[in-house]
Amino acid sequence: MSLDTLIECEGLTKHYGSAVALDTVSLxxxxxxxxxxxxxxxxxxxxxxxxxxxFIRPSAGQVRVLGQQPxxxxxxxxxxxxxxxxxxxxxLSVGGQLRFFARLQGMxxxxxxxxxxxxxxxxxxxxxxxxxxxxxxxxxxxxxAIAQALLGEPKLVLLDEPTAGxxxxxxxxxxxxxxxxxxxxxxxVSSHNLDELERLCGSVVHLEKGRLISVGxxxxxxxxxxxxxxxxxxxxxxxxxMAAKALAGVQNIxxxxxxxxxxxxxxxxxxSLALMQMLSDYGWRYRQLSRGKTLEERLYGDxx
Amino acid sequence: xxxxxILAQDEILxxxxxxxxxxxxxxxxxxxxxxxxxLILPAAAFFVGASDAGIAEVLLARxxxxxWQQWPAPELAVYWVVCLYLLPFFAFISSADQTASDxxxxxxxxLVLRCSRLEIFAGRxxxxxxxxxxxxxxxxxxxxxxxxxxxxxALPESITHAPVxxxxxxxxxxxxxxxxxxxxxxxxxxxxxxxxxxxxxxSVSFLVGYLxxxxxxxxxxxxxxxxxxxxxxxxxxxxxxxxxxxxxxxxTIVLLFVGAFLMYRRDL
Numbered sequence: 030m031s032l033d034t035l036i037e038c039e040g041l042t043k044h045y046g047s048a049v050a051l052d053t054v055s056l057x058x059x060x061x062x063x064x065x066x067x068x069x070x071x072x073x074x075x076x077x078x079x080x081x082x083x084f085i086r087p088s089a090g091q092v093r094v095l096g097q098q099p100x101x102x103x104x105x106x107x108x109x110x111x112x113x114x115x116x117x118x119x120x121l122s123v124g125g126q127l128r129f130f131a132r133l134q135g136m137x138x139x140x141x142x143x144x145x146x147x148x149x150x151x152x153x154x155x156x157x158x159x160x161x162x163x164x165x166x167x168x169x170x171x172x173x174a175i176a177q178a179l180l181g182e183p184k185l186v187l188l189d190e191p192t193a194g195x196x197x198x199x200x201x202x203x204x205x206x207x208x209x210x211x212x213x214x215x216x217x218v219s220s221h222n223l224d225e226l227e228r229l230c231g232s233v234v235h236l237e238k239g240r241l242i243s244v245g246x247x248x249x250x251x252x253x254x255x256x257x258x259x260x261x262x263x264x265x266x267x268x269x270x271m272a273a274k275a276l277a278g279v280q281n282i283x284x285x286x287x288x289x290x291x292x293x294x295x296x297x298x299x300x301s302l303a304l305m306q307m308l309s310d311y312g313w314r315y316r317q318l319s320r321g322k323t324l325e326e327r328l329y330g331d332x333x
Numbered sequence: 334x335x336x337x338x339i340l341a342q343d344e345i346l347x348x349x350x351x352x353x354x355x356x357x358x359x360x361x362x363x364x365x366x367x368x369x370x371x372l373i374l375p376a377a378a379f380f381v382g383a384s385d386a387g388i389a390e391v392l393l394a395r396x397x398x399x400x401w402q403q404w405p406a407p408e409l410a411v412y413w414v415v416c417l418y419l420l421p422f423f424a425f426i427s428s429a430d431q432t433a434s435d436x437x438x439x440x441x442x443x444l445v446l447r448c449s450r451l452e453i454f455a456g457r458x459x460x461x462x463x464x465x466x467x468x469x470x471x472x473x474x475x476x477x478x479x480x481x482x483x484x485x486x487a488l489p490e491s492i493t494h495a496p497v498x499x500x501x502x503x504x505x506x507x508x509x510x511x512x513x514x515x516x517x518x519x520x521x522x523x524x525x526x527x528x529x530x531x532x533x534x535x536s537v538s539f540l541v542g543y544l545x546x547x548x549x550x551x552x553x554x555x556x557x558x559x560x561x562x563x564x565x566x567x568x569x570x571x572x573x574x575x576x577x578x579x580x581x582x583x584x585t586i587v588l589l590f591v592g593a594f595l596m597y598r599r600d601l
Contacts, residue, residue, distance in 0.1 A: 130444075
Protein backbone atom coordinates (compact mmCIF):
# COMPACT_ATOMS: atom_id res chain seq x y z
CA MET A 30 0.00 0.00 0.00
CA SER A 31 1.44 3.38 -0.97
CA LEU A 32 1.74 6.22 1.53
CA ASP A 33 -1.04 8.12 -0.21
CA THR A 34 -3.52 5.26 -0.18
CA LEU A 35 -6.34 5.93 2.27
CA ILE A 36 -8.61 2.99 1.70
CA GLU A 37 -8.14 -0.47 0.31
CA CYS A 38 -11.04 -2.89 -0.03
CA GLU A 39 -10.73 -6.37 -1.44
CA GLY A 40 -13.83 -8.45 -2.07
CA LEU A 41 -15.67 -6.55 0.65
CA THR A 42 -19.06 -8.10 1.30
CA LYS A 43 -21.75 -7.49 3.90
CA HIS A 44 -24.90 -9.55 4.40
CA TYR A 45 -27.83 -8.66 6.62
CA GLY A 46 -29.50 -12.04 6.96
CA SER A 47 -30.19 -13.12 3.38
CA ALA A 48 -29.98 -9.56 2.01
CA VAL A 49 -26.69 -8.52 0.40
CA ALA A 50 -25.90 -4.91 1.30
CA LEU A 51 -22.43 -4.89 -0.23
CA ASP A 52 -21.29 -7.38 -2.84
CA THR A 53 -17.56 -8.13 -3.33
CA VAL A 54 -16.47 -4.53 -3.58
CA SER A 55 -12.79 -4.00 -4.38
CA LEU A 56 -11.37 -0.50 -4.61
CA UNK A 57 -8.40 1.65 -3.68
CA UNK A 58 -8.84 5.33 -2.85
CA UNK A 59 -5.95 7.78 -2.63
CA UNK A 60 -5.57 10.90 -0.50
CA UNK A 61 -6.37 14.19 -2.16
CA UNK A 62 -9.50 15.96 -3.34
CA UNK A 63 -12.88 15.08 -1.78
CA UNK A 64 -14.32 11.79 -3.02
CA UNK A 65 -18.03 11.45 -3.79
CA UNK A 66 -19.81 8.27 -2.81
CA UNK A 67 -22.98 8.03 -4.84
CA UNK A 68 -25.78 5.64 -5.56
CA UNK A 69 -29.53 5.32 -5.05
CA UNK A 70 -31.10 4.30 -1.75
CA UNK A 71 -30.01 0.79 -0.84
CA UNK A 72 -26.88 1.03 -2.98
CA UNK A 73 -24.66 0.23 0.01
CA UNK A 74 -23.17 3.68 0.67
CA UNK A 75 -23.90 3.75 4.41
CA UNK A 76 -22.89 0.10 4.72
CA UNK A 77 -19.53 0.85 3.10
CA UNK A 78 -18.94 3.86 5.36
CA UNK A 79 -19.98 1.85 8.43
CA UNK A 80 -17.50 -0.88 7.49
CA UNK A 81 -14.74 1.69 7.05
CA UNK A 82 -15.51 3.15 10.49
CA UNK A 83 -15.64 -0.27 12.15
CA PHE A 84 -19.29 0.12 13.20
CA ILE A 85 -20.06 -3.19 11.52
CA ARG A 86 -17.95 -6.15 10.45
CA PRO A 87 -17.66 -7.49 6.92
CA SER A 88 -19.23 -10.84 6.10
CA ALA A 89 -16.30 -11.47 3.75
CA GLY A 90 -13.34 -9.66 2.26
CA GLN A 91 -10.68 -7.35 3.54
CA VAL A 92 -10.64 -3.65 4.28
CA ARG A 93 -7.85 -1.36 5.44
CA VAL A 94 -8.16 2.30 6.31
CA LEU A 95 -4.91 4.30 6.48
CA GLY A 96 -3.18 0.94 6.53
CA GLN A 97 -5.10 -0.25 9.59
CA GLN A 98 -8.03 -2.53 10.29
CA PRO A 99 -11.24 -0.53 10.91
CA UNK A 100 -11.77 -0.12 14.64
CA UNK A 101 -8.02 -0.19 15.28
CA UNK A 102 -6.83 2.19 17.97
CA UNK A 103 -4.14 3.43 15.58
CA UNK A 104 -6.98 5.21 13.73
CA UNK A 105 -8.09 7.22 16.75
CA UNK A 106 -7.80 10.88 15.79
CA UNK A 107 -6.72 10.02 12.22
CA UNK A 108 -10.07 8.74 10.95
CA UNK A 109 -13.17 10.74 11.67
CA UNK A 110 -16.76 10.56 10.53
CA UNK A 111 -20.22 12.01 10.48
CA UNK A 112 -22.31 8.85 10.86
CA UNK A 113 -25.80 8.97 9.41
CA UNK A 114 -28.51 9.59 12.04
CA UNK A 115 -26.08 9.45 14.97
CA UNK A 116 -26.96 11.92 17.72
CA UNK A 117 -25.03 13.42 20.58
CA UNK A 118 -26.29 12.88 24.11
CA UNK A 119 -29.23 15.32 24.41
CA UNK A 120 -28.65 15.79 28.15
CA LEU A 121 -25.10 17.11 28.01
CA SER A 122 -23.77 20.38 26.61
CA VAL A 123 -22.24 20.47 23.14
CA GLY A 124 -18.93 21.78 24.46
CA GLY A 125 -18.73 19.15 27.20
CA GLN A 126 -19.25 16.34 24.72
CA LEU A 127 -16.73 17.66 22.22
CA ARG A 128 -14.14 18.09 25.00
CA PHE A 129 -14.83 14.51 26.04
CA PHE A 130 -14.28 13.26 22.46
CA ALA A 131 -11.08 15.28 22.22
CA ARG A 132 -9.80 13.79 25.48
CA LEU A 133 -10.50 10.32 24.12
CA GLN A 134 -8.38 11.22 21.09
CA GLY A 135 -5.47 11.76 23.44
CA MET A 136 -5.59 15.51 24.05
CA UNK A 137 -4.95 17.05 27.45
CA UNK A 138 -7.83 18.88 29.17
CA UNK A 139 -6.43 22.23 28.03
CA UNK A 140 -5.85 21.07 24.46
CA UNK A 141 -9.35 19.58 24.35
CA UNK A 142 -10.85 22.87 25.47
CA UNK A 143 -8.93 24.84 22.85
CA UNK A 144 -9.70 22.41 20.05
CA UNK A 145 -13.39 22.40 20.97
CA UNK A 146 -13.39 26.18 20.63
CA UNK A 147 -11.57 25.90 17.31
CA UNK A 148 -13.97 23.43 15.69
CA UNK A 149 -17.06 25.23 16.99
CA UNK A 150 -15.63 28.43 15.60
CA UNK A 151 -15.06 26.67 12.28
CA UNK A 152 -18.74 25.69 12.02
CA UNK A 153 -19.76 29.15 13.33
CA UNK A 154 -21.41 27.75 16.45
CA UNK A 155 -19.10 28.88 19.24
CA UNK A 156 -22.10 30.61 20.83
CA UNK A 157 -23.71 27.20 21.30
CA UNK A 158 -20.86 25.74 23.35
CA UNK A 159 -22.97 25.52 26.50
CA UNK A 160 -26.18 24.58 24.71
CA UNK A 161 -27.62 21.08 24.79
CA UNK A 162 -28.10 19.41 21.39
CA UNK A 163 -31.83 19.11 22.02
CA UNK A 164 -32.10 22.92 21.97
CA UNK A 165 -30.47 23.27 18.54
CA UNK A 166 -32.06 23.16 15.09
CA UNK A 167 -31.49 20.21 12.76
CA UNK A 168 -29.00 22.19 10.68
CA UNK A 169 -27.08 23.33 13.75
CA UNK A 170 -26.94 19.79 15.12
CA UNK A 171 -25.52 18.64 11.79
CA UNK A 172 -22.85 21.34 11.94
CA UNK A 173 -22.00 20.31 15.50
CA ALA A 174 -21.69 16.72 14.29
CA ILE A 175 -19.31 17.92 11.58
CA ALA A 176 -17.39 19.89 14.22
CA GLN A 177 -16.77 16.68 16.19
CA ALA A 178 -15.40 15.13 13.01
CA LEU A 179 -12.86 17.96 12.71
CA LEU A 180 -11.43 17.54 16.23
CA GLY A 181 -7.68 17.01 16.13
CA GLU A 182 -6.13 16.66 12.70
CA PRO A 183 -7.91 13.79 10.96
CA LYS A 184 -6.35 12.54 7.72
CA LEU A 185 -9.64 11.12 6.52
CA VAL A 186 -13.20 12.28 7.25
CA LEU A 187 -16.21 10.25 6.14
CA LEU A 188 -19.42 12.27 5.83
CA ASP A 189 -22.64 10.34 5.36
CA GLU A 190 -25.19 12.68 3.78
CA PRO A 191 -23.92 15.83 5.49
CA THR A 192 -26.49 18.11 3.84
CA ALA A 193 -29.53 15.82 3.91
CA GLY A 194 -32.55 17.63 5.32
CA UNK A 195 -30.57 20.84 5.70
CA UNK A 196 -31.77 24.28 4.59
CA UNK A 197 -29.82 25.96 1.74
CA UNK A 198 -27.79 28.39 3.93
CA UNK A 199 -26.63 25.59 6.24
CA UNK A 200 -25.96 23.29 3.27
CA UNK A 201 -23.82 25.98 1.65
CA UNK A 202 -21.93 26.53 4.88
CA UNK A 203 -21.18 22.79 5.11
CA UNK A 204 -20.00 22.69 1.48
CA UNK A 205 -17.76 25.72 2.03
CA UNK A 206 -16.39 24.08 5.15
CA UNK A 207 -15.50 20.87 3.33
CA UNK A 208 -13.88 22.85 0.54
CA UNK A 209 -11.80 24.89 3.02
CA UNK A 210 -10.71 21.86 5.06
CA UNK A 211 -9.94 19.62 2.11
CA UNK A 212 -6.44 21.04 1.69
CA UNK A 213 -5.21 19.02 4.67
CA UNK A 214 -7.92 16.36 5.05
CA UNK A 215 -9.42 13.98 2.54
CA UNK A 216 -13.21 13.86 2.69
CA UNK A 217 -15.40 11.06 1.44
CA VAL A 218 -18.89 12.47 1.03
CA SER A 219 -21.98 10.38 0.52
CA SER A 220 -24.93 12.31 -0.85
CA HIS A 221 -27.90 12.18 -3.21
CA ASN A 222 -27.22 15.73 -4.34
CA LEU A 223 -25.14 15.07 -7.46
CA ASP A 224 -24.92 18.74 -8.38
CA GLU A 225 -23.37 19.40 -4.98
CA LEU A 226 -20.93 16.49 -5.28
CA GLU A 227 -19.90 17.48 -8.78
CA ARG A 228 -18.88 20.92 -7.57
CA LEU A 229 -17.20 19.61 -4.43
CA CYS A 230 -15.42 16.40 -5.34
CA GLY A 231 -12.59 15.36 -7.59
CA SER A 232 -13.54 11.71 -7.96
CA VAL A 233 -16.60 9.52 -7.71
CA VAL A 234 -17.29 6.06 -6.31
CA HIS A 235 -20.53 4.79 -7.79
CA LEU A 236 -22.42 1.98 -6.07
CA GLU A 237 -25.66 0.31 -7.06
CA LYS A 238 -27.44 -2.59 -5.36
CA GLY A 239 -24.34 -3.23 -3.30
CA ARG A 240 -22.05 -3.51 -6.30
CA LEU A 241 -19.28 -1.17 -7.33
CA ILE A 242 -20.23 0.31 -10.71
CA SER A 243 -17.30 2.65 -11.24
CA VAL A 244 -14.49 4.62 -9.62
CA GLY A 245 -13.02 7.61 -11.41
CA UNK A 246 -12.60 11.35 -11.77
CA UNK A 247 -15.65 13.56 -11.97
CA UNK A 248 -14.62 14.79 -15.44
CA UNK A 249 -12.48 12.01 -16.88
CA UNK A 250 -15.19 10.32 -18.95
CA UNK A 251 -14.05 10.07 -22.60
CA UNK A 252 -17.66 10.43 -23.73
CA UNK A 253 -17.69 13.86 -22.07
CA UNK A 254 -15.83 15.40 -25.04
CA UNK A 255 -18.86 14.82 -27.24
CA UNK A 256 -21.24 16.90 -25.16
CA UNK A 257 -21.88 20.46 -24.07
CA UNK A 258 -24.35 21.36 -21.32
CA UNK A 259 -26.10 24.72 -21.46
CA UNK A 260 -28.34 26.26 -18.81
CA UNK A 261 -30.51 29.06 -20.16
CA UNK A 262 -33.90 30.19 -18.96
CA UNK A 263 -34.43 33.29 -21.09
CA UNK A 264 -35.44 31.65 -24.39
CA UNK A 265 -38.38 29.50 -25.42
CA UNK A 266 -37.39 25.88 -26.03
CA UNK A 267 -38.50 25.71 -29.65
CA UNK A 268 -36.73 28.97 -30.55
CA UNK A 269 -33.50 27.87 -28.93
CA UNK A 270 -33.64 24.37 -30.45
CA MET A 271 -34.12 25.75 -33.96
CA ALA A 272 -31.19 28.14 -33.65
CA ALA A 273 -28.83 25.67 -31.98
CA LYS A 274 -29.49 22.79 -34.36
CA ALA A 275 -28.36 25.05 -37.22
CA LEU A 276 -24.87 25.31 -35.70
CA ALA A 277 -22.09 23.35 -37.40
CA GLY A 278 -21.15 20.10 -35.64
CA VAL A 279 -24.31 19.88 -33.52
CA GLN A 280 -25.75 16.39 -33.83
CA ASN A 281 -28.54 16.32 -31.29
CA ILE A 282 -30.08 18.48 -28.57
CA UNK A 283 -32.02 17.14 -25.57
CA UNK A 284 -33.75 19.18 -22.93
CA UNK A 285 -32.80 17.50 -19.64
CA UNK A 286 -34.57 19.87 -17.27
CA UNK A 287 -36.29 23.25 -17.27
CA UNK A 288 -33.82 25.42 -19.18
CA UNK A 289 -31.10 22.72 -19.27
CA UNK A 290 -29.96 21.41 -22.65
CA UNK A 291 -27.56 18.58 -23.43
CA UNK A 292 -26.00 19.17 -26.83
CA UNK A 293 -24.26 16.30 -28.63
CA UNK A 294 -21.53 17.45 -30.96
CA UNK A 295 -18.47 16.41 -32.97
CA UNK A 296 -16.20 18.78 -31.09
CA UNK A 297 -17.15 20.22 -27.72
CA UNK A 298 -14.62 23.07 -27.92
CA UNK A 299 -15.76 24.37 -31.33
CA UNK A 300 -19.43 23.98 -30.43
CA SER A 301 -18.93 25.86 -27.16
CA LEU A 302 -17.45 28.79 -29.04
CA ALA A 303 -20.19 28.67 -31.68
CA LEU A 304 -22.86 28.59 -28.96
CA MET A 305 -21.31 31.59 -27.23
CA GLN A 306 -21.31 33.50 -30.52
CA MET A 307 -24.93 32.52 -31.16
CA LEU A 308 -26.04 33.60 -27.68
CA SER A 309 -24.25 36.88 -28.16
CA ASP A 310 -25.79 37.46 -31.62
CA TYR A 311 -29.33 36.87 -30.34
CA GLY A 312 -28.71 38.67 -27.05
CA TRP A 313 -29.77 35.62 -25.04
CA ARG A 314 -28.45 35.63 -21.48
CA TYR A 315 -27.35 32.19 -20.30
CA ARG A 316 -26.62 30.96 -16.77
CA GLN A 317 -24.03 28.28 -17.36
CA LEU A 318 -22.16 26.67 -20.20
CA SER A 319 -20.02 23.62 -19.49
CA ARG A 320 -18.27 20.99 -21.49
CA GLY A 321 -19.39 17.43 -21.05
CA LYS A 322 -22.42 15.95 -19.33
CA THR A 323 -23.42 16.73 -15.79
CA LEU A 324 -22.70 13.95 -13.30
CA GLU A 325 -26.41 13.22 -13.14
CA GLU A 326 -26.64 12.86 -16.92
CA ARG A 327 -23.60 10.62 -17.02
CA LEU A 328 -24.92 8.30 -14.37
CA TYR A 329 -28.64 8.29 -14.93
CA GLY A 330 -29.15 10.04 -18.28
CA ASP A 331 -30.30 6.86 -20.01
CA UNK A 332 -32.74 6.03 -17.25
CA UNK A 333 -35.02 9.03 -17.93
CA UNK B 334 -5.94 2.64 30.31
CA UNK B 335 -6.12 6.43 30.13
CA UNK B 336 -9.18 6.22 27.89
CA UNK B 337 -10.89 3.82 30.33
CA UNK B 338 -10.27 6.37 33.08
CA ILE B 339 -11.72 9.20 30.94
CA LEU B 340 -14.78 7.07 30.12
CA ALA B 341 -15.26 6.25 33.81
CA GLN B 342 -14.99 9.95 34.70
CA ASP B 343 -17.59 10.75 32.04
CA GLU B 344 -19.93 8.13 33.51
CA ILE B 345 -19.76 9.88 36.89
CA LEU B 346 -20.13 13.29 35.21
CA UNK B 347 -23.26 12.08 33.41
CA UNK B 348 -24.79 11.25 36.77
CA UNK B 349 -24.08 14.56 38.47
CA UNK B 350 -24.51 16.93 35.52
CA UNK B 351 -27.78 15.74 34.03
CA UNK B 352 -31.24 16.45 35.34
CA UNK B 353 -32.08 12.74 35.33
CA UNK B 354 -28.95 11.92 37.30
CA UNK B 355 -29.59 14.65 39.85
CA UNK B 356 -33.22 13.55 40.28
CA UNK B 357 -32.01 9.96 40.77
CA UNK B 358 -29.48 11.11 43.39
CA UNK B 359 -32.07 13.26 45.17
CA UNK B 360 -34.51 10.34 45.14
CA UNK B 361 -31.91 8.01 46.55
CA UNK B 362 -31.02 10.55 49.24
CA UNK B 363 -34.65 10.79 50.33
CA UNK B 364 -35.01 7.01 50.39
CA UNK B 365 -31.80 6.74 52.36
CA UNK B 366 -32.94 9.31 54.93
CA UNK B 367 -36.13 7.26 55.35
CA UNK B 368 -34.15 4.00 55.68
CA UNK B 369 -31.82 5.58 58.22
CA UNK B 370 -34.57 7.21 60.22
CA UNK B 371 -37.19 4.48 60.17
CA LEU B 372 -35.12 1.31 59.87
CA ILE B 373 -31.47 1.55 60.86
CA LEU B 374 -31.73 3.82 63.90
CA PRO B 375 -34.84 2.14 65.43
CA ALA B 376 -33.39 -1.34 64.79
CA ALA B 377 -30.08 -0.34 66.36
CA ALA B 378 -31.92 1.10 69.37
CA PHE B 379 -33.92 -2.13 69.66
CA PHE B 380 -30.79 -4.28 69.76
CA VAL B 381 -29.15 -1.99 72.29
CA GLY B 382 -32.23 -2.40 74.49
CA ALA B 383 -32.37 -6.13 73.87
CA SER B 384 -28.71 -6.43 74.70
CA ASP B 385 -29.18 -4.52 77.93
CA ALA B 386 -32.06 -6.83 78.82
CA GLY B 387 -29.88 -9.83 78.04
CA ILE B 388 -32.13 -11.19 75.30
CA ALA B 389 -30.09 -10.05 72.28
CA GLU B 390 -27.70 -13.00 72.54
CA VAL B 391 -30.57 -15.46 72.65
CA LEU B 392 -32.43 -13.77 69.81
CA LEU B 393 -29.40 -13.50 67.54
CA ALA B 394 -28.34 -17.06 68.31
CA ARG B 395 -31.82 -18.29 67.31
CA UNK B 396 -31.48 -16.34 64.05
CA UNK B 397 -27.91 -17.55 63.52
CA UNK B 398 -26.66 -13.96 63.58
CA UNK B 399 -24.25 -14.07 66.51
CA UNK B 400 -21.65 -12.29 64.37
CA TRP B 401 -23.72 -9.13 64.69
CA GLN B 402 -22.45 -8.70 68.20
CA GLN B 403 -18.90 -8.44 66.89
CA TRP B 404 -19.70 -5.20 65.08
CA PRO B 405 -18.47 -2.26 67.21
CA ALA B 406 -21.81 -0.40 67.01
CA PRO B 407 -25.35 -1.71 66.45
CA GLU B 408 -25.92 1.00 63.80
CA LEU B 409 -23.08 -0.51 61.80
CA ALA B 410 -24.47 -4.03 62.16
CA VAL B 411 -27.93 -2.97 60.93
CA TYR B 412 -26.41 -0.84 58.14
CA TRP B 413 -24.42 -3.88 57.00
CA VAL B 414 -27.52 -6.04 56.68
CA VAL B 415 -29.68 -3.31 55.12
CA CYS B 416 -27.01 -2.67 52.48
CA LEU B 417 -26.62 -6.36 51.71
CA TYR B 418 -30.22 -6.34 50.50
CA LEU B 419 -30.76 -2.74 49.40
CA LEU B 420 -27.60 -2.00 47.46
CA PRO B 421 -28.06 -4.67 44.76
CA PHE B 422 -31.42 -3.09 43.87
CA PHE B 423 -29.82 0.32 43.61
CA ALA B 424 -27.04 -1.15 41.46
CA PHE B 425 -29.67 -2.75 39.21
CA ILE B 426 -31.41 0.56 38.63
CA SER B 427 -28.48 2.96 38.53
CA SER B 428 -26.27 0.93 36.19
CA ALA B 429 -28.94 -0.20 33.71
CA ASP B 430 -27.98 2.28 31.00
CA GLN B 431 -24.27 1.74 30.55
CA THR B 432 -24.37 1.54 26.75
CA ALA B 433 -28.04 0.90 25.79
CA SER B 434 -29.35 4.40 25.00
CA ASP B 435 -25.99 5.45 23.55
CA UNK B 436 -26.28 2.57 21.10
CA UNK B 437 -29.86 3.29 20.05
CA UNK B 438 -29.10 7.01 19.69
CA UNK B 439 -25.93 6.39 17.69
CA UNK B 440 -23.71 8.19 20.23
CA UNK B 441 -21.68 5.01 20.62
CA UNK B 442 -20.46 5.47 17.02
CA UNK B 443 -18.79 8.73 17.98
CA LEU B 444 -17.01 6.90 20.79
CA VAL B 445 -15.98 3.90 18.69
CA LEU B 446 -14.14 6.28 16.34
CA ARG B 447 -11.93 7.24 19.27
CA CYS B 448 -11.59 4.18 21.48
CA SER B 449 -12.15 0.46 21.32
CA ARG B 450 -15.43 -1.21 22.19
CA LEU B 451 -13.76 -3.01 25.07
CA GLU B 452 -12.47 0.28 26.46
CA ILE B 453 -16.01 1.69 26.35
CA PHE B 454 -17.37 -1.42 28.05
CA ALA B 455 -14.67 -1.38 30.74
CA GLY B 456 -14.85 2.39 31.27
CA ARG B 457 -18.59 2.43 31.78
CA UNK B 458 -18.37 -0.56 34.17
CA UNK B 459 -15.60 1.09 36.15
CA UNK B 460 -17.56 4.35 36.32
CA UNK B 461 -20.58 2.54 37.73
CA UNK B 462 -18.40 0.73 40.29
CA UNK B 463 -16.99 4.09 41.45
CA UNK B 464 -20.52 5.56 41.70
CA UNK B 465 -21.62 2.65 43.89
CA UNK B 466 -18.53 2.99 46.08
CA UNK B 467 -19.30 6.71 46.47
CA UNK B 468 -22.86 5.81 47.46
CA UNK B 469 -21.49 3.42 50.08
CA UNK B 470 -19.10 6.10 51.38
CA UNK B 471 -21.85 8.70 51.69
CA UNK B 472 -24.36 6.37 53.36
CA UNK B 473 -21.69 4.96 55.65
CA UNK B 474 -20.74 8.49 56.64
CA UNK B 475 -24.36 9.18 57.67
CA UNK B 476 -24.33 6.04 59.81
CA UNK B 477 -21.04 7.04 61.46
CA UNK B 478 -22.64 10.41 62.27
CA UNK B 479 -25.43 8.46 63.96
CA UNK B 480 -22.79 6.46 65.88
CA UNK B 481 -21.26 9.76 67.11
CA UNK B 482 -24.60 10.75 68.60
CA UNK B 483 -25.71 7.36 69.97
CA UNK B 484 -22.54 5.48 70.95
CA UNK B 485 -19.58 7.90 70.68
CA UNK B 486 -17.22 5.45 72.41
CA ALA B 487 -17.68 3.03 69.51
CA LEU B 488 -16.68 5.56 66.84
CA PRO B 489 -12.90 4.80 66.58
CA GLU B 490 -13.52 1.08 66.24
CA SER B 491 -16.39 1.73 63.84
CA ILE B 492 -14.07 3.74 61.63
CA THR B 493 -11.55 0.89 61.58
CA HIS B 494 -14.38 -1.41 60.43
CA ALA B 495 -15.39 0.93 57.61
CA PRO B 496 -12.94 -0.58 55.06
CA VAL B 497 -14.43 -4.05 55.73
CA UNK B 498 -17.86 -2.74 54.85
CA UNK B 499 -16.69 -0.76 51.82
CA UNK B 500 -14.72 -3.66 50.31
CA UNK B 501 -17.48 -6.17 50.95
CA UNK B 502 -20.25 -4.00 49.58
CA UNK B 503 -18.14 -3.21 46.53
CA UNK B 504 -17.62 -6.93 45.97
CA UNK B 505 -21.33 -7.47 46.47
CA UNK B 506 -22.49 -4.99 43.82
CA UNK B 507 -19.84 -5.78 41.19
CA UNK B 508 -21.68 -8.80 39.71
CA UNK B 509 -24.91 -6.81 39.53
CA UNK B 510 -23.17 -3.99 37.68
CA UNK B 511 -21.50 -6.56 35.41
CA UNK B 512 -24.90 -8.15 34.71
CA UNK B 513 -26.34 -4.74 33.80
CA UNK B 514 -23.29 -4.05 31.61
CA UNK B 515 -24.03 -7.29 29.77
CA UNK B 516 -27.77 -6.68 29.26
CA UNK B 517 -27.10 -3.06 28.39
CA UNK B 518 -25.18 -4.31 25.35
CA UNK B 519 -28.30 -6.16 24.19
CA UNK B 520 -30.91 -3.53 25.07
CA UNK B 521 -32.01 -0.27 23.46
CA UNK B 522 -32.87 1.55 26.68
CA UNK B 523 -32.33 1.38 30.44
CA UNK B 524 -35.88 0.06 30.88
CA UNK B 525 -35.31 -2.72 28.37
CA UNK B 526 -31.99 -3.57 30.01
CA UNK B 527 -33.72 -3.89 33.39
CA UNK B 528 -36.39 -6.08 31.83
CA UNK B 529 -33.76 -8.34 30.26
CA UNK B 530 -31.95 -8.62 33.60
CA UNK B 531 -35.17 -9.65 35.36
CA UNK B 532 -35.94 -12.22 32.65
CA UNK B 533 -32.41 -13.67 32.86
CA UNK B 534 -32.59 -13.71 36.66
CA UNK B 535 -35.96 -15.49 36.78
CA SER B 536 -34.96 -17.92 34.00
CA VAL B 537 -31.73 -18.89 35.76
CA SER B 538 -33.60 -19.26 39.07
CA PHE B 539 -36.10 -21.61 37.44
CA LEU B 540 -33.32 -23.54 35.73
CA VAL B 541 -31.41 -23.95 38.98
CA GLY B 542 -34.61 -25.07 40.73
CA TYR B 543 -35.33 -27.55 37.95
CA LEU B 544 -31.79 -28.97 37.98
CA UNK B 545 -31.86 -29.29 41.76
CA UNK B 546 -35.19 -31.11 41.57
CA UNK B 547 -34.11 -33.29 38.65
CA UNK B 548 -30.62 -34.30 39.77
CA UNK B 549 -30.82 -33.84 43.52
CA UNK B 550 -28.95 -31.26 45.60
CA UNK B 551 -26.00 -29.94 43.61
CA UNK B 552 -24.11 -27.61 45.92
CA UNK B 553 -22.42 -25.59 43.15
CA UNK B 554 -25.84 -24.54 41.81
CA UNK B 555 -26.45 -22.69 45.09
CA UNK B 556 -23.81 -20.19 44.00
CA UNK B 557 -24.89 -19.59 40.42
CA UNK B 558 -26.85 -16.37 40.95
CA UNK B 559 -25.18 -13.09 41.97
CA UNK B 560 -25.81 -12.34 45.64
CA UNK B 561 -26.11 -16.01 46.56
CA UNK B 562 -23.49 -15.43 49.28
CA UNK B 563 -25.56 -12.78 51.09
CA UNK B 564 -27.22 -15.11 53.60
CA UNK B 565 -23.75 -16.41 54.54
CA UNK B 566 -22.30 -12.89 54.70
CA UNK B 567 -24.89 -11.91 57.30
CA UNK B 568 -23.45 -14.51 59.62
CA UNK B 569 -19.91 -13.12 59.30
CA UNK B 570 -18.18 -9.97 60.48
CA UNK B 571 -14.85 -8.21 60.12
CA UNK B 572 -12.34 -9.45 57.50
CA UNK B 573 -13.61 -13.03 57.79
CA UNK B 574 -16.30 -11.82 55.35
CA UNK B 575 -13.68 -11.96 52.59
CA UNK B 576 -13.82 -15.74 52.80
CA UNK B 577 -16.79 -15.45 50.43
CA UNK B 578 -15.11 -12.95 48.08
CA UNK B 579 -14.30 -15.52 45.36
CA UNK B 580 -18.02 -15.94 44.66
CA UNK B 581 -18.79 -12.37 43.50
CA UNK B 582 -15.38 -12.18 41.82
CA UNK B 583 -16.10 -15.27 39.73
CA UNK B 584 -19.61 -13.97 38.93
CA THR B 585 -18.16 -10.64 37.83
CA ILE B 586 -15.46 -12.18 35.64
CA VAL B 587 -17.92 -14.50 33.88
CA LEU B 588 -20.52 -11.77 33.30
CA LEU B 589 -17.91 -9.26 32.12
CA PHE B 590 -16.38 -11.81 29.78
CA VAL B 591 -19.75 -12.57 28.15
CA GLY B 592 -20.67 -8.86 28.04
CA ALA B 593 -17.34 -7.87 26.51
CA PHE B 594 -17.68 -10.63 23.89
CA LEU B 595 -21.15 -9.38 22.91
CA MET B 596 -19.94 -5.78 22.87
CA TYR B 597 -17.08 -6.77 20.60
CA ARG B 598 -19.31 -8.65 18.18
CA ARG B 599 -22.42 -6.47 17.94
CA ASP B 600 -23.06 -4.11 15.05
CA LEU B 601 -23.50 -0.48 15.98
